[in-house]
């Protein structure tokens with residue numbers, strides 16, 4: 001991979017990282033425990049609140065996983081191993097890296113696993 005390509009991936013991954021962190025920060029308030037709202041009417045709204053909170057937790061979990069993958073990819077850029085397959089060290093197809101810059105396996109290793 002050329003230096004220029006690597007820097008493009010670094011810029012893209014860094015942007016993803018800060019975007020995820022921004023979303024996580026603004027979503028944090030959705031994760032507060034569900035409070036019983038005595039002004040709301042009955043059970044339905046409480047169920048809604050609990051479901052909403054579960055959806056927020058699921059989204060937060062996914063964001064956290066993606067953030068870890070993005071940070072892992074950035075570390076691989078720093079160590080010069082970005083774009084190389086983790087198990088076999090073959091170069092990963094640039095088109096696949098462009099589609100998902102956090103992948104760590106070549107096509108053969110994905111299909112073989």
Ligand SMILES: [Zn+2]
Pocket residue numbers: 085086087088089090105106107108109110
């Ligand atoms: Zn491989």
